[in-house]
Amino acid sequence: MNDRGQTPQDFAVGTSILLLTIIGTFVFIQGGGLSVYEDPVTAIEQPQADRVASYIVENYSVSDNRNTLRYDEPGGIDRLPSDLGDLSSHAGVNVSSDRRTDPTLSVSIVNNSTLRSGELRPHTGATDLAWGAEYDNQTASIATRVISLNNDTNNVCDPICWLVVRAW
Secondary structure, three states, X not given: OOOOOOOHHHHHHHHHHHHHHHHHHHHHOOOOOOHHHOOOOOOOHHHHHHHHHHHHHHHHEEOOEEEEEOOOOOOOHHHOOOOOHHHHHHHOHHHOOOOOOOOOEEEEEEXXXXXXXXXXXXXXXXXXXXXXXXXXXXXXXXXXXXXXXXXXXXXXXXXXXXXXXXXX
């Protein structure tokens, strides 16, 4: 007569198979339980946004004052083209990977009053300080730099602004 019952090994094997089945179901179903932990931005877009922000600060700054951008003068930040195609090629973002993913870029200057409210909306007024594609709260990589503007007669950056570059 066999009155052995369930051994601890039987219990461990059965529980392991049950757990693997449940975990496998969550992992392999499209949009399953683990999709909330996935990063919505690809790993390529963050370096692209950072590269464009660095390029703008390096190439549009006043001589000997790195974070003061030229404004309202020849070669100033306000002369950026609206499509930003040349900017992305000069900054080297179109060649950042073997897949050559050209990002959609948005560059804006956010003033101090908007920063106090906790938003990253571009300054609007006599001159809109936003270039590139319109950002509509879609998922994007963001790179920021603290700047001020040279020839800022409207006191847009009083005392500072943020340069915000988004790539998606």
